Amino acid sequence: xxxxxxxxxxxxxxxxHFDLPDIRDDQVRVRLMASGVCHSxxxxxxxxWVDVNRPPVILGHEGAGVVEEVGPAVRNLNVGDHVVxxxxxxxxxxxxxxxxxxxxxxxxxxxxxxxRFQDSDRQMKRMNALGTFSTETIVPQxxxxxxxxxxxxxxxxxxxxxxxTGVGAALNTAKVQAGKSVAxxxxxxVGLNVIQGATIAGAEPIIAVDILDNKLEMSxxxxxxxxxxxxxxxxxxxxxQLTDGKGVHYAFEAIxxxxxxxxxxxxxxxxxxxxxxxxxxxxxxxxxxxxxILALEKTVIGSMYGSCRPRxxxxxxxxxxxxGKLKLDELVTRVYPLEGVNEAFEALGRGEVAxxxxxxN
Ligand SMILES: [Zn+2]
Ligand SMILES: [Zn+2]
Numbered sequence: 001x002x003x004x005x006x007x008x009x010x011x012x013x014x015x016x017h018f019d020l021p022d023i024r025d026d027q028v029r030v031r032l033m034a035s036g037v038c039h040s041x042x043x044x045x046x047x048x049w050v051d052v053n054r055p056p057v058i059l060g061h062e063g064a065g066v067v068e069e070v071g072p073a074v075r076n077l078n079v080g081d082h083v084v085x086x087x088x089x090x091x092x093x094x095x096x097x098x099x100x101x102x103x104x105x106x107x108x109x110x111x112x113x114x115x116r117f118q119d120s121d122r123q124m125k126r127m128n129a130l131g132t133f134s135t136e137t138i139v140p141q142x143x144x145x146x147x148x149x150x151x152x153x154x155x156x157x158x159x160x161x162x163x164x165t166g167v168g169a170a171l172n173t174a175k176v177q178a179g180k181s182v183a184x185x186x187x188x189x190v191g192l193n194v195i196q197g198a199t200i201a202g203a204e205p206i207i208a209v210d211i212l213d214n215k216l217e218m219s220x221x222x223x224x225x226x227x228x229x230x231x232x233x234x235x236x237x238x239x240x241q242l243t244d245g246k247g248v249h250y251a252f253e254a255i256x257x258x259x260x261x262x263x264x265x266x267x268x269x270x271x272x273x274x275x276x277x278x279x280x281x282x283x284x285x286x287x288x289x290x291x292x293i294l295a296l297e298k299t300v301i302g303s304m305y306g307s308c309r310p311r312x313x314x315x316x317x318x319x320x321x322x323x324g325k326l327k328l329d330e331l332v333t334r335v336y337p338l339e340g341v342n343e344a345f346e347a348l349g350r351g352e353v354a355x356x357x358x359x360x361n
Contacts, residue, residue, distance in 0.1 A: 001017070001018055001020055001117070001134055001135045001136040002015055002016065002017050002018070002134065002135055002338065003015070003016060003018060003058040003117065003124070003131060003133060003134030003135070003338075004058065004059060004060070004133035004134070004338060004341045005056055005057070005058055005059075005124060006044065006045060006055045006056065006057055006058075006059050007055055007056045008055050008056075009044075009045065009046060009047025009055065010045065010046060010047060012342045013045075013059065013133070013341050013342055013345075015338060015339055015341075016124075018117035018124060018134075019117070020117060020136060020138060021116070021117070021138070023069055023070075023071050023138050024071055025071040025072050025073035025074075026071055026073045026074060026140055026141055027071045027074070027138050027139060027140055027141065028067050028068075028069065028070050028071065028074055028077055028083075028138070028139060028140075028141055028144050029067070029068045029069040029070075029136060029137075029138050030063075030065040030066065030067055030068065030083060030085070030136065030137050030138070030139060030144060031065050031066045031068045031135070031136055031361055032063050032064070032065040032132055032134060032135060032136060032137055032360045032361065033064055033065045033066065033153035033157075033359075033360055033361050034063065034064050034065070034153040034154040034156070034157040034357050034358065034359060034360060035060045035062055035063040035064075035132035035133055035157055035357065035358045035360060036062035036063075036157050036158045036160070036161060036162060036189070036355050036356070036357055036358075037060075037062075037336075037341065037344040037345065037348060037355070037356045037357070037358065038061065038062050038161050038162055038189065038355075039188065039189065039190070039256065039348070040061065040161070040280065041059045041060060041061070041127070041133075041345075042345060042348055042349070043256075043280070043282065044057070044059060044127070045059070045345060048282035048283065049280075049282070049283060050283060051283070052128075053125075053127045053128065056124065056125070057124070057125050057126065057127055057131070058117065058124055058125070058126045058127060058131030058133060058134055059127045059131070059133050059341075060126075060127055060130065060131055060132030060133030060134065060358075061085075061087040061127050061128045061130045061131075061132055061160070061161060062085075062087070062132060062157050062158060062160045062161035062162065063084075063085045063130060063132030063137070063157050063160060064082070064083065064084045064085070064147070064153045064154075064156035064157040064159075064160065065082075065083060065085075065137075065153065065360075065361075066080065066081070066082055066083070067079055067080065067081045067082075067083055067144065068136070070141075071141070073141075074141045075141070076141065076146070077141055077144060077146060081144075081146050082146065082147050082148070082149050082151070082153075082156070083144040083145060083146055083147060084144075084145050084147050084156050084157065084159055084160045084314055085130055085132065085137075085139060085143055085144055085145070085160050086143040086145060086160060086310040086314075087128040087130055087143075087160065087161055087305075088102075088103060088105070088128070088143075088305055088310075089105070089107070089129075089140065089142065089143055090102035090103075090105035090107070090142075091105055091106070091107040094106040094107060100309065101307065102309050103304050103305040103306070103307055103308055103309070104304060117131070117134075130143075132157075132160075133338065133341055133358060134338075134360070135338070135360050135361055143310070145310050145311060145314045145315075147314070147315075147318060148318065148322075150322075151318055151321070151322075152329075154332045154335065154357040154359070155321070155328035155329060155331070155332060156318075156328075157357060158189070158328060158331055158332070158355055158357070159314055159317050159318070159328070160314075161305075162189035162190050162193060162331075162355060163193050163317060163326075163328065163331070164305060164306045164308050164310070164313060164314070164317065165190050165193065165278065165303070165305055165306045166189070166190040166191065166192065166193020166194040166195075166196070166197060166254065166278065166306065167193045167194070167196060167197035167200070167306060167317060167326070168197070168303070168305065168306015168307050168308045168313060169190075169194050169197065169252060169254075169276055169278045169303040169306050169307070170182075170194050170197025170198045170200075170201060170203075170250075170252070171197045171200065171201060171306075172303075172306055172307035172308060172313070173276055173301065173303035173306065173307040174250050174252070174274055174276050174301075174303075176197070176198050176201040176203050176249075176250055177201065177202075177203075177249075178201060178202030178203070178204075179202060179203070179204055180203055180204075180249040180250065181203065181204070181205055181206075181207070181243050181248040181249050181250070181270075182195075182198040182203040182205070182206045182207065182248055182249065182250045182251070182252070183206075183207040183208075183209060183235075183239050183248045183250070183251045183252070183265070183268055183269075184198070184206070184207070184208055184209065184219075184224070184251075184252045184254055185209045185210075185230075185235070185251070185252065185253045185254060185255055185261040185264065185265050186209070186210060186253065186254040186255035186256075186261065186279060187208050187209075187210040187212075187215035187216060187218060187219040187224075187254075188215065188254065188255070188351070188354070189331065189353075189354055189355045190254045190278055190279070191208070191210075191219075191252070191254035191255070191278075192218060192219060192222045192331065192354055193222075193331075194252045194254050194278060195208060195219055195222045195223050195224050196222045196223055196326060196327060198223065198250075199222065199223025200320065200325060200326065203250070204225065205225040205226050205242060205243075206223055206224050206225050206226070207224065207225070207226045207227070207228060207238075207239055207242055207248065208220075208224035208226070208227045208228070209227075209228045209229075209230050209235045209239075209261075209264075210227075210229065210230065211229060211230055211231035212351045213229060214351075214352070215351060216228075216229060218354060221327070221330055222327060222330070226242055228242075230261075230264075235261075235264050235268065236264050236267045236268045239251075239268040240268065243270070246270040246271075247267075247268050247269050247270035247271075247273055248268055248269055248270060248273060249269070249270060249273055249274065250269070250273065250274050250275075250276065251265040251266070251268050251269045251273065251274075251275045251276070252265065252275075252276045252278050253265040253275070253276070253277050253278060253279050254278040254279050255279045256278075256279025256280045256281045256282075257279070257281070257282070258281075258285070259281075259285055259286060259287045259288070261279075262277060262279075262281070262285075262287040263287055263288070263289050265277070266287075266289050266293065266298065266300055267289070267293070269298055271296045271297060271298070272296070272297045272298065272299075273296075273298050273299070274298070274299045274300075274301065275298065275299065275300045275301070276301055276302070276303050277300070277301070277302045277303065278302075278303045330354070331354045331355045332354075332355060332357050333352070333353035333354045333355055333356060334347060334353055334356045334357070335356070335357050335358075335359050336356055336357070336358055336359070337358065337359055338358050338359075338360055340358070341358060344356040344358065
């Protein structure tokens with residue numbers, strides 16, 4: 001198989017060939033058909049996250065494909081099944097798993113025991129033990145979620161990270177209510193999905209905030225009722241003006257680059273407002289605000305992977321898609337071959353795309 005490897009931060013990825021190891025009893029081998037290029041991959045390329053998935057590593061964690069081989073202990077999958085991969089494993093046993101927040105499983109990502117991809121003289125680790133920037137991968141059975149064959153692979157792949165993260169932040173983490181007001185900072189792959197989650201919930205108004213007009217335009221397609229260009233106006237003031245001076249019921253930060261939008265997302269909520277940090281900031285990003293703001297009974301909460309339980313939530317997203325209530329086709333802005341991965345990162349860096357997808361097979 002071939003895969004895109006990051007050898008060091010801020011260097012281009014390199015396409016290399018590897019031999020796959022044999023699968024273990026509880027694993028499946030997946031021929032990957034599509035992988036989204038996500039901001040989390042980009043954080044690692046830029047060297048902004050040093051704790052996990054440190055290079056050298058095969059990047060990619062948003063993939064879909066076809067099961068090609070199943071281990072003898074695999075129970076719920078067959079050769080030929082179409083699957084979306086979840087980038088987080090859960091143990092099923094810890095407190096968080098038992099209370100329904102398997103996205104916060106207390107067992108950390110476990111790269112030990114996961115097969116590494118072999119070359120003649122070295123082994124290669126894979127992002128989140130997936131490494132979806134490759135033509136094939138091997139994963140434990142529990143993170144390959146079967147899907148209907150009619151769902152196109154590019155669209156399916158995006159549900160594995162960006163769509164689930166955004167839609168889940170609105171529907172699962174914040175539990176946005178119909179008729180309540182929402183502001184979303186950042187209209188990238190995740191922010192657009194927060195907007196569509198809020199749309200599905202029946203929120204009104206839905207205010208999109210970004211510094212790029214092309215992204216604000218895109219946000220309207222996903223349900224934004226108002227747009228604010230935060231490079232031109234103070235977004236907190238603009239949001240207050242749009243909500244009778246009160247601020248929004250819910251604000252989402254879906255950028256994760258710098259402190260300012262996190263703070264603005266707290267300042268623009270009304271009394272008892274809820275701010276959700278969806279964007280994963282670079283390590284050590286301080287957000288400072290006047291502590292007494294929270295005395296207005298405001299809530300600030302983080303969201304991890306849209307508080308999802310992949311086996312329940314992925315099928316839920318695909319039924320909304322099939323019913324025409326959730327957009328996936330419109331998210332696939334560009335398609336590149338695996339060899340185009342560096343171009344895809346450049347387009348992401350320039351803010352040109354909702355999502356680029358690698359067409360892998
Ligand atoms: Zn991602
Ligand atoms: Zn657990």
